[in-house]
Amino acid sequence: MQKIAILASGSGSNAQNIMEFCDNYKDRIEVRVVVTDNPSAHVIERARKFNKMCVVHEFVRSDNEESESAQKKHEYRILETLREYEVEWVCLAGYMRVLSKDFLEVFYDRKLDIYRAVNIHPSLLPSFKGVNAYLRAFEYGVRIMGATLHLVDSGVDTGPVIAQGSFERSDFDTLDAVVKKGLELEHQLYSQFLGRLINKNINIVRFEKRKMVVFQ
Numbered sequence: 001m002q003k004i005a006i007l008a009s010g011s012g013s014n015a016q017n018i019m020e021f022c023d024n025y026k027d028r029i030e031v032r033v034v035v036t037d038n039p040s041a042h043v044i045e046r047a048r049k050f051n052k053m054c055v056v057h058e059f060v061r062s063d064n065e066e067s068e069s070a071q072k073k074h075e076y077r078i079l080e081t082l083r084e085y086e087v088e089w090v091c092l093a094g095y096m097r098v099l100s101k102d103f104l105e106v107f108y109d110r111k112l113d114i115y116r117a118v119n120i121h122p123s124l125l126p127s128f129k130g131v132n133a134y135l136r137a138f139e140y141g142v143r144i145m146g147a148t149l150h151l152v153d154s155g156v157d158t159g160p161v162i163a164q165g166s167f168e169r170s171d172f173d174t175l176d177a178v179v180k181k182g183l184e185l186e187h188q189l190y191s192q193f194l195g196r197l198i199n200k201n202i203n204i205v206r207f208e209k210r211k212m213v214v215f216q
């Protein structure tokens with residue numbers, strides 16, 4: 001049984017897709033808990049519909065507090081929840097905070113030399129790292145847009161690629177149309193990954209400085 005947690009900050013369409021997938025493979029994979037840093041995130045409602053515990057850990061920073069120390073405390077609270085629910089894999093689904101190396105170390109897989117943490121990013125990495133990637137790619141005028149599922153490392157959107165998908169932006173696509181296509185693709189990539197996680201062995205292929213995820 002794969003025990004996963006979803007971390008999300010917003011609407012939660014990816015979270016819903018993951019919960020749907022796991023409901024269909026109940027005997028193999030389970031969403032143990034959903035965590036959000038945003039008390040008004042729609043993902044809370046989505047988790048409720050799936051009878052999933054959604055724990056809100058809002059990020060708070062008191063006056064004069066260093067942001068690093070506030071982050072540490074915040075992550076500590078999240079880790080306590082993930083420990084309580086015996087989580088093995090962390091699935092980021094529109095989670096808007098960058099996880100520290102200390103946090104990730106808790107999910108270090110010694111055999112594979114990776115962190116068991118996955119993120120979906122709305123661009124063909126390494127293009128358009130960071131926030132608002134669909135908007136920035138749209139404004140740049142790229143014709144081939146896409147999404148990337150990748151392992152998380154201590155950088156921002158820099159971890160080993162698991163899978164990518166692309167779609168063409170037509171002459172008349174609005175930003176909304178592009179986001180819609182992108183989200184559908186993101187859901188496919190996440191479902192495909194979860195399917196492989198429960199059916200195959202995950203492995204890492206090493207190049208010079210990079211790793212790539214393969215399933216055998």
Ligand code: GRF
Pocket residue numbers: 008010011012013014015093094095120121122183186
């Ligand atoms: C997605 O586009 C994801 O790639 C990005 O944030 C968005 C979250 O969407 N990281 P949702 O909350 O899953 O609908």
